[in-house]
Amino acid sequence: MSLEAQGLCKRFGPLLAVDHVSFSVADGGSLGLVGESGSGKTTIARIVAGLERADGGSVRVDGTDRGVHVRGRAARLARARQVQMVFQDPYLSLDPRLTTVETLTEVIALHDGGTRVARRERVDELLDQVGLGDREAAALPRQLSGGQRQRVAIARALAARPRLLILDEAVAALDVSIQAQILNLLADIRTQTGIGYLFVSHDLAVVRYVTDHVAVMYRGRVVERGQTAAVLAAPRHPYTQLLLASVPRPGWDPTAVAQARRALQANNASEEPS
Amino acid sequence: MTAVNTAAPELVRRRLGGRLRGAAAGGWLYLVAAGLLAIVVLVAVLADVVAPADPLAVSLSDTLAPAGPDHLLGGDQSGRDTLSRLLHGARSSLLGPLAVVVASTATGILLGVWAAWRGGLVDWLVSRSMELVFAFPGLLLAILAVALVGPGLTAPVIAMAIAYTPYIARLVRAAASQEAAKPYIAAYRVQGFSGLAVNARHLLPNIFPVVLAQTTLNFGYALMDLAALSYLGFGVQPPSPDWGTMIKENQAAMLEGAFLPSVAPGVCIVVVVVAFTIVGEGIADRVARREAA
């Protein structure tokens, strides 16, 4: 299966947050959607997930339009099995009253039904897949660390057996040592299950480790796209170049970056006086 | 918006310190208040058994009798036993507010969640009608009801249930919108759960403690308002015992130096309302602590 987004538009008041954005994710592929705050990347993620309605354009999964309003349980579940989502903040993305097992069981009961034993087996399978043990299985979210919560959130998303997983800044709130664990986990899951990723991030270095293709967003538009390695090695659009130059490293010259940013902004301001 | 990783440590510390103090001080106070309320409820239920005398038995020889072995809290204007009247009076004094908070909380939750979840026109309609009701203070609406229907508890209770609804509905709407914006609710929607299921199983249980805290506080307010109505002669009608009515009946006796018949029901009202305040704030504190954790 594949995801096709065509000419997506979304306006919030006077702000055109998403401006004719198109992209596709191949079956089992992984697309990085990169940009800074306000670039429209999270809005796109929410549109694809069905949490937000686009003002224009379409999102198709294997040819079926996700923009159509669905009624009824079967249609809802079918949509849920197309796309699932993992959110940025591990502290707010789990119901605080439910243990890990309860959280997962509820989703499995909805999608698989099955006997208690079968559900429990599936829970164990998922816990195993994301690397959580018995202690974490019985714990409430507040008893878990940020990294563990994010593993629970990933397991919950996988419970519906989706074909595509949207990861919205899914590692941004984690400490570096934990972030690496989750990034590796995500790579493993993709290898094992053949699931596709739409990986939304502000961090080019992180995107490099989980995506094959990347689309760079700036002010609601995609300004550059291509294979991740190629874009990172030889960025063509000045904004992509700025983004890459902004990442600190030894020998880094913040003054030059600041100048480049001002130049880009001045350039943009002269193009569209708003 | 959440800060990326480090909260200011001094702030964390203050919260932690507050929690420890809260557990020590709020803990036992909360238990005492809850215990007291349980006793009051028990007394109200068992008033026939525990009351030493008939609350309606008039005895002119005991008029304004001082406290003593015959009448532990003395006699009132008509020589009725003050203690027995207090114990029986707990019934109407608690039942009225109970009806008010149950009805207003149920309606408020329904309207608030509905407005927050649906947004748009529904939200606008609910918010505007709540604003309309909000302009009528509870006591005024109750007095209006009495003016239309005549004295008694029923009309004021209905009127006050209506008047209290906006407070709950606003609170629920705000809490539910805030909760609905959290990613875990979005996650359940993406999972394919119906709106009803998400609300009933996840959103409501998570905001319920906040509502419960407000409801408990409202019980105290409703008790004061209904007692005030009885005091004005619009609520519970004499000779039925009620704390508000008792104060009205025996106010004149104060000028003769007989404080007990009117002061005792006053003390009962204050103590019960204080207990409701402590329990309500105890619940609110627990919520705050859970959020901070």
Add this chain to the structure above:
Amino acid sequence: MNVLEVDGLTVVLPGGSHRPLVDGIALRIGAGEVVGLVGESGSGKSVTARSALGLFPARSRVTGSVRVAGTEVVGLAGEALRRLRAEQAAMIFQDPRASINPLRRVGDFLTEAVRTNRGWARARSRDRVVELLGEVGIADPGAAMRRYPHQFSGGMLQRVMIAAALAVDPMLLLADEPTTALDVSTQAEIVAILLRLQAERGMGMLFVTHDLELAASICHRIAVMYAGRIVEEQPADRLFRAPRHPYTQGLLAATPTLPSATGGAVQASGRLVPISGRPLSLTDTPPGCAFAPRCPRAIALCTATAPDLHSSGAERVACHRADESVGAGG
């Protein structure tokens, strides 16, 4: 002369069941020097930075010594502490939006310190602040001063914070994750401004961050913290090239990098090397090295006794096995 000298700083919370927030910190910053303090959340880096202003957690027990330009901060209170904060050291915080009173004009915030602490007249403090706003790159400072914080972007507010910090001509500037809440290209601008002003004024700067690469690219020296202790300190380029402590090595290997970077932390498969396990919580109090449970090179000694911070030349390392192999671990 050192603008900051920290020795044996230990901060313990009341209650007793916790390990110290920071434990035996020693740190020096000379005039004109930029020192990085790197660590993950809960490592104690913010507590250390705040100690220079006497901002200790309420009711905590503080031992050791913190001297700012020769003035001892531990035990300092009242007017003397206020003067130190008003004249010697200034701080920039992570979230500028939370740091500025949202109900008052930006101009009030900027001039408040010089007006209340130095008794400057309105016109004089205004002139000073206008000049500073120009230095941090805010166009039309006069108009900016009349606006409210919510009318600025995060990057602009952080510039306002910097201008406010510099208004009192501090000798020591404490920057606590000043760019964490900002976009990456904005981060470059803020860092550029900070470094330029720091160099022009010869201030000492403590730069607190969780980003080792950022610290490595702008600091002279870096101290790495883990679970309330400094585990390693080296000149920035050396730390980046030849980390001595397994935690620093692990941190570098776990950090995603761009292809142009020469870090060499990426293996052929394009995978990161994470540090296993998770950071200590405040209630964990292991007897030995705090990093031992996650350390690939831990031996029995590591879980039994905590290593001291040994210095040799410009570097300091707290690891029992630091001398056995230099460079990449394992």
Add this chain to the structure above:
Amino acid sequence: MSAVAGVSRFVAGRLVSLVLTLLATSFLVFSAIHVAPGDPESFLLRGRGVSPEALAAVRTQYHLDEPLPVQYWRWLSGVLTGDFGRSLQFRQDVGGLLAARLPTTLWLVGYATVLIVVAGVLFGALAALRPGPVDTTIMVGSTVAAATPSFVAVIGLSAVFAVTLDLFPTFGNGEGFADRLWHLTLPAVALALSTVGLLARVTRSAMLAELGREHVEVARARGIPPGTVVRRHVLRNALGPITVLTGLIVAGMFVLTAIVETAFGLSGLGSLLVQAVTAKDFPVVQAISLLVVVAFMVINLLVDLVHPLIDPRMGRHDSRVLP
């Protein structure tokens, strides 16, 4: 500038919604007679001789022969010109009755408001700034005060200050400024007591919330003197919730005067309302209800208009939370 446009749009919006709410509430108050059991005429004339003249008078006063919207419109235009109809009990103009009673009630509410704001904010601020015994004492006191309804306060206050100590009168309005003040002191305290407690608690928690904010810590870190921090950042920022609550309290007090005025034998609007309800004098009940609702809405409008002066981020949130 857009800020000015924003403010005027905000004010205009508030005014429009005030007018709409006024229309709706006055309609509710007017049409109440149709909700009451029985037909409006007999409801209005309960317990009085149903002479043809009385019946006719009531029908004219309420325009009962016409369709409801027209009835309402005629009644409303009367009210707008000060014609509230005739009292069935006193057989005189309701407008005149109200005018005679209004000063006492305004005095009482004004007096109590001063007490509430001064004592409530003072105690609340003290509790927030002095943790320990001071805080605990004030918290206990304000909890008990907040739980004391005005009629219970009347009992307590009369017992102590009037009967036992004989310091204050328990009856009458008083003549002239000083005498009035003296006569109204106990009623005003009784009216204020419970809300002083409430305001003290809200002031305390609003200030504690501000004390915990990062910008307050930053101000301290910049060496700003403690007194200045409290004044400019803590108290200043806590004013929002304090103002909102004060508005609600003052607006709600007009009904509470019914209790206090009755208890102390003051002839104000509140005691008139009680008399009118008892005497089934509905035109008076209607007029006073309308006045109370209007007072409530006007005071809340004032608070809404003042709020942007306190918080420049106005319109971003509506922070009325307390009953």
